[in-house]
Amino acid sequence: MEIAYQMIEVGAEIHRVEDSVTRICHAYGVKRTDVYATTSNIIVSVEDTDGSVLTQTRKIKHIGTDIERLDRLNDLVRGITRDAPEVSVIHERLEQIDKTKSYPxxxxxxxxxxxxxxxxxxxxxxxxxxxxxxxxxxxxxxxxxxxxxxxxxxxxxxxxxxxxxxxxxxxxxxxxxxxxxxxxxxxxxxxxxxxxxxxxxxxxxxxxxxxxxxxxxxxxxxxxxxxxxxxxxxxxxxxxxxx
Amino acid sequence: MSFSDEIIQILASFCGSLGFGFLFNIRGKKLLFAALGGLLSWLLFLVLGLSPASEAVRYFLVAAALTLYSEIMARVLKTPTTTFCIVSLIPMVPGSALYYSMAAAINSDLTDFIDRAYYTLELTIALSLGIVLVTGCVKYINAFIKRKSDRQKA
Structure with a gap:
């Protein structure tokens, strides 16, 4: 969820965001994922293998263009879909990406x-x-x-x-x-x-x-x-x- | 327009794209190639000017060609296509067309305003159609290649 939020914040295309979330959830073996994203909010609803459903909503407050961050988020998504790492590892990476510097x-x-x-x-x-x-x-x-x-x-x-x-x-x-x-x-x-x-x-x-x-x-x-x-x-x- | 004018325009389009590359926080080699895309877009626009095609058609062709360039560079440098796509097409943003339509509006010259506003819209639509066409094709081709390789694995 945080990834999707940051992606929209840095100006990713909507279909890239929806696609990324679906692929991430797929990597963790979720049965069914529905993502609905616009430039002002994201709704993700996942159905687990045991039938329980989880929904989360986020409102997006600020939009800009920061290609470097987008690039690194994209790499992260690719890594997740490949190896499905521990959640704590992802949080660490996200924190790093959030600190990406802009030009002074x-x-x-x-x-x-x-x-x-x-x-x-x-x-x-x-x-x-x-x-x-x-x-x-x-x-x-x-x-x-x-x-x-x-x-x-x-x-x-x-x-x-x-x-x-x-x-x-x-x-x-x-x-x-x-x-x-x-x-x-x-x-x-x-x-x-x-x-x-x-x-x-x-x-x-x-x-x-x-x-x-x-x-x-x-x-x-x-x-x-x-x-x-x-x-x-x-x-x-x-x-x-x-x- | 003399020849030197065109050289200045091409150089200026490079500098302008480079500048926006900085503002969008693009780094390293990617920045250079993105700005190069800006140069290429205007160069191509001028070259197409030798043909009798209308400006909207030229805009469309340039957008399509540069999106292709972006898709290729994105794969070479392993980064999202947007990196190159946005910056390369900066010189094609119809800023002057918009300015002149506003100027016409201030002078309360309604016919001129409508003409120019329509022209601005036309260029923008041509631009985005060019982008959409190529992104659509690339997506389709990608899916096709993936299906083929999946079948070979099975």
């Missing part, structure tokens, strides 16, 4: 800047001023994203704030004459905030047959996109709105 702040914040700069150039920003502005605002967004994460405010609201402040600073650069058009600078930074991965995952789940999860993810991605758009719209109105 001094890497991730400059990385935000790099992404913003790269996509500014990618979408046609060629003037040095534009690229520099995108990089600086990217740095700012990276810092901001980290701050709101520690503040633990509503996900939609925090996305709105990031978008608003990023677009405001882009318009500010325009007013101060660093750049001639805002579009490329804003697009570079929008790439950081946009739920592109979420949207693609949502549609993939939908087409793959996990309709409920697909709809949940789709709505979430749509709302996040809407928040990014709102931030931009508000910034555009506040500072002239000349596009």
């Amino acid at each position: 702040l001094w890497i991730t914040i400059p990385i935000h800047a790099m992404i913003a700069g790269a996509f500014c150039m990618f979408f046609g920003g060629r003037r040095a001023g534009e690229i520099l502005a995108a990089v600086l605002i990217g740095l700012f967004v990276g810092f901001l994203a980290k701050t709101v994460e520690t503040l633990k405010i509503n996900k939609l609201l925090s996305r709105f704030l990031c978008s608003l402040l990023a677009c405001l600073s882009a318009y500010l650069c325009l007013k101060l004459g660093f750049i001639h058009t805002v579009s490329n600078v804003i697009i570079g930074n929008i790439m950081l905030l946009i739920p592109g991965v979420g949207l693609t995952n949502a549609l993939r789940d939908l087409f793959a047959g996990d309709i409920i999860t697909g709809i949940l993810r789709f709505i979430e991605a749509l709302l996040l996109a809407l928040m990014v758009a709102m931030g931009y719209v508000l910034a555009a109105f506040m500072l002239g709105g000349a596009l």
Whole structure:
């Protein structure tokens, strides 16, 4: 159960989670397993060989993407299905995986800047001023994203704030004459905030047959996109709105 | 668009994918190959641009090809396919299309907004269909191979 919980938390596909749980239970000789998972909860019901039934439910509170953890969880599942080790061994491994490190702040914040700069150039920003502005605002967004994460405010609201402040600073650069058009600078930074991965995952789940999860993810991605758009719209109105 | 523009785009797509690789906590060799996937996706998109295919069709083909790349790399490096799939397709996320549809909405240009929003949706659907097609095929082939080997054992 804990494995499934962590898997969803780090952004695994739903069918991978359901499949893993079924295989684990199978490895321990359970007669029948039913798993139902969405991005917000998991229900596992197992029937033992003597006919007794056990059901457990978990609510999922936080979702992110952490491939390294997903990778290690996947390895663990593979190990379990192969050798069916003692439960205490699994708990130990899970604790280790839970402590998997992410990249430190001094890497991730400059990385935000790099992404913003790269996509500014990618979408046609060629003037040095534009690229520099995108990089600086990217740095700012990276810092901001980290701050709101520690503040633990509503996900939609925090996305709105990031978008608003990023677009405001882009318009500010325009007013101060660093750049001639805002579009490329804003697009570079929008790439950081946009739920592109979420949207693609949502549609993939939908087409793959996990309709409920697909709809949940789709709505979430749509709302996040809407928040990014709102931030931009508000910034555009506040500072002239000349596009 | 001049030739140097395209080189800049390809390099930028590599850097962008690399950056997201960091944010998604991908490590070591996997990070490099994931970012390489980002480069390949845009390269392929540009190459397909030489044909008369529409953008949605190109998106679909790129998504399918890169998912195949992800499936192969996932088996080579023994890691979930998602590792490569998400990052490789980052340059294909229609961020600019979304931006321009919002810009049109602000200018209260409804026709332009609908055109652009529709275009954004079209690209996204093409992208996910490409992914689903290949994942579906791979799953089917896997099951087929497994059944065959099971039969040989029996």
